[in-house]
Amino acid sequence: MTVHSLGVEVSCDGPDEQTDCPASAAVPIRFGSMTPRQVRADGREDGWTRRRRAGRLVDLCTGCAAP
Ligand SMILES: [Zn+2]
Numbered sequence: 001m002t003v004h005s006l007g008v009e010v011s012c013d014g015p016d017e018q019t020d021c022p023a024s025a026a027v028p029i030r031f032g033s034m035t036p037r038q039v040r041a042d043g044r045e046d047g048w049t050r051r052r053r054a055g056r057l058v059d060l061c062t063g064c065a066a067p
Helices: 037-046
Strands: 049-053 058-059
Touching: none
Parallel strands: none
Antiparallel strands: 049 058
């Protein structure tokens, strides 16, 4: 998860701890979404999920969330 001070980007953390997202996916931000909470809501509409992994929350794109 990466949050930039200029705008917000929620990027995929990859299928597991050692593997980066093969697509380097980031949530496409809809107009008016300014905060990480809003951007994650955008992502959920596109099928993104949040999971707890090793004690922290990770964001997963549809490709990496697939079993
Ligand atoms: Zn991914």
